[in-house]
Amino acid sequence: MSNTKVLPLLESDAQGVAPCCPPLTERPFTAEEADTAARMFKALGDPVRLRLFSAVASHEGGEACVCDISDVGVSQPTVSHHLKKLKEAGLLTSERRGTWVYYRVEPSVLAAMGRLLTTASTAA
Amino acid sequence: MSNTKVLPLLESDAQGVAPCCPPLTERPFTAEEADTAARMFKALGDPVRLRLFSAVASHEGGEACVCDISDVGVSQPTVSHHLKKLKEAGLLTSERRGTWVYYRVEPSVLAAMGRLLTTASTAA
Numbered sequence: 001m002s003n004t005k006v007l008p009l010l011e012s013d014a015q016g017v018a019p020c021c022p023p024l025t026e027r028p029f030t031a032e033e034a035d036t037a038a039r040m041f042k043a044l045g046d047p048v049r050l051r052l053f054s055a056v057a058s059h060e061g062g063e064a065c066v067c068d069i070s071d072v073g074v075s076q077p078t079v080s081h082h083l084k085k086l087k088e089a090g091l092l093t094s095e096r097r098g099t100w101v102y103y104r105v106e107p108s109v110l111a112a113m114g115r116l117l118t119t120a121s122t123a124a
Numbered sequence: 125m126s127n128t129k130v131l132p133l134l135e136s137d138a139q140g141v142a143p144c145c146p147p148l149t150e151r152p153f154t155a156e157e158a159d160t161a162a163r164m165f166k167a168l169g170d171p172v173r174l175r176l177f178s179a180v181a182s183h184e185g186g187e188a189c190v191c192d193i194s195d196v197g198v199s200q201p202t203v204s205h206h207l208k209k210l211k212e213a214g215l216l217t218s219e220r221r222g223t224w225v226y227y228r229v230e231p232s233v234l235a236a237m238g239r240l241l242t243t244a245s246t247a248a
Contacts, residue, residue, distance in 0.1 A: 025186075025234070029178040031197070034171035042169025047158035050165070054153040062149075073155070110149070110241050117238035 023118045037116060040109070043089030048074055049082045056092060057105040065100035147242045161240060164233075167213030172198055173206045180216060181229040189224035 021033040029037070044050050055069035056062075070079050083103060086092040092103045145157040153161070168174050179193040180186075194203050207227060210216040216227045 024174075024178045025181040025229070027178070027182045028193075029175050031171065031175070034174040034178070038169050038171040038174045041165045041174070045162050045166025045169040047155065047162040050148075050158040050162045051153050051155070054148045054151070054158070057149040058151045069152075105149070114238050114241035117234050117241065 020112070021116055024116050025118075037113075040089050040091060040113060043086055043091055046082070046085075048072055048078070049086055052079065052082055053086055053091060053105070056103045057110070062107070063102050063104040065102050067100060069103075144236070145240055148240050149242075161237075164213050164215060164237060167210055167215055170206070170209075172196055172202070173210055176203065176206055177210055177215060177229070180227045181234070186231070187226050187228040189226050191224060193227075 020036045021029060044053060051072045052069055055072070056064045059068055066076070066079060066083070070076060072079070074082075083092065083094075087094060087103075090106075091109055092105060094101050094103050096102075144160045145153060168177060175196045176193055179196070180188045183192055190200070190203060190207070194200060196203070198206075207216065207218075211218055211227075214230075215233055216229060218225050218227050220226075
């Protein structure tokens with residue numbers, strides 16, 4: 001179940017997922033929208049987490065095991081700590097297969113965050 | 125000069141600005157790229173800052189004075205503190221005109237952050 005849990009920035013709808021929040025340029029965020037979106041921005045607001053997230057996101061097939069992505073100059077427990085934080089923020093999902101845990105970025109999360117940052121004139 | 129300083133995520137080029145970093149899905153970030161981008165994500169990783177940023181970004185004409193955007197349930201000094209943080213991260217610029225300081229979002233910053241979050245297949 002760990003790789004199918006609902007992501008904080010997204011809500012299920014007929015297409016699968018919908019973004020929580022309008023583009024930042026469309027109207028002032030409500031407190032609830034700001035809480036949800038800030039959680040994800042905060043998760044990416046650490047250089048080590050951002051490198052790990054980028055390593056997973058850019059890995060072949062869109063997923064990576066810890067063995068693939070620990071080359072960021074910090075200890076293995078620190079890597080695990082940051083991966084856990086990214087999971088808690090809904091940015092990564094994970095699945096254990098045999099010895100290893102595999103991490104994956106949900107593309108719709110990236111799309112939803114990207115949508116927040118579009119300008120009003122170019123937003124759908 | 126405060127409204128013309130170089131923004132951390134951007135470097136000047138012939139077109140004006142260029143993003144510091146590739147899309148997160150393109151390849152693992154270097155330490156330097158991660159430092160730069162994490163600073164901006166961190167600045168948006170606070171609900172009050174995100175609401176203030178959204179209030180400025182969505183205000184008529186793309187700029188707002190403190191008098192326009194202090195309706196986020198925190199004290200005026202707290203508003204000023206968060207606006208300062210957003211400026212330090214390069215997300216807002218400011219200009220004093222008469223009594224008021226006006227804040228503005230540089231559209232190219234939003235575009236550069238949005239580009240980080242595009243998927244490799246859709247990135248330019």
